[in-house]
Amino acid sequence: MGKPPRQRRAPRAVSVARMQQIDAAAIETIGVPRLLLMEHAGLAVARAARMLTAPSAGPIFVCCGTGFNGGDGLAAARHLHEWGYPLRLLVAGPLDRLRAEPATYATILQRLNLPLLEVPDTARLPQAERPLKECVLIIDALLGIGTRGAVREPIASLIVRLNRSGKPVVAVDLPSGLDGDTGLAQGPAVKATVTVALGLPKQGCFRGAGPSYAGSVIVESITIPRAFLEFD
């Protein structure tokens, strides 16, 4: 008889700083392209959304920030589109702020005739009301582990509207507005149904009020090398 399969330990929650070190090591030391990680993150988020709703039920509203968390949301949108889901897409900030990899996904989506609603300020927020009313599920890709300080506008007001809608939410990596270390809300914070933790879960999802914002936490490696994700 061969050796029994190695037991996989439950992934341990980490601080934001530790997760950022791990991401940097995967990208810079090992050379895993950021676009490749984003593609896997998007696929993981799309699969979580697929567990909660079917294409025939109605649109999914994908709300993205201008950082890499937003890029993960745009990557998820590409998969969901290929699986036949109707989508509504929002970018909270100027589109020209998107960095290379998120901009790649934004271009693909636009060329597939999926319009991106650009909400750079609170004046444009009323345009989010219609997709919010129409959708059956929200993907929260506004803010992840790169959040600094209290949540600024227009994202703060958008979070209030998302929560008020009562629609189920899949949060990417961390519910927007939740401090990934302390579990404290940085102003308004998204109340998620499911949080798809990328790489390793963040401590804030389990501390203080964190669990009431994060909902069920699913952990996805997104192909960050295993050696970085398993430690004592």
Ligand SMILES: NC(=O)c1ccc[n+]([C@@H]2O[C@H](COP(=O)([O-])OP(=O)(O)OC[C@H]3O[C@@H](n4cnc5c(N)ncnc54)[C@H](OP(=O)(O)O)[C@@H]3O)[C@@H](O)[C@H]2O)c1
């Ligand atoms: N290696 C990877 O590519 C990789 C691996 C794993 C996960 N991820 C994903 O990338 C995320 C981290 O990406 P990131 O470092 O770009 O950070 P982020 O979480 O996307 O946040 C950065 C963005 O949020 C804005 N922002 C920061 N603080 C804010 C505040 N208080 N209020 C409103 N807006 C604020 C920033 O705008 P300003 O620049 O104007 O401040 C920037 O647009 C992770 O959570 C995960 O989703 C990426």
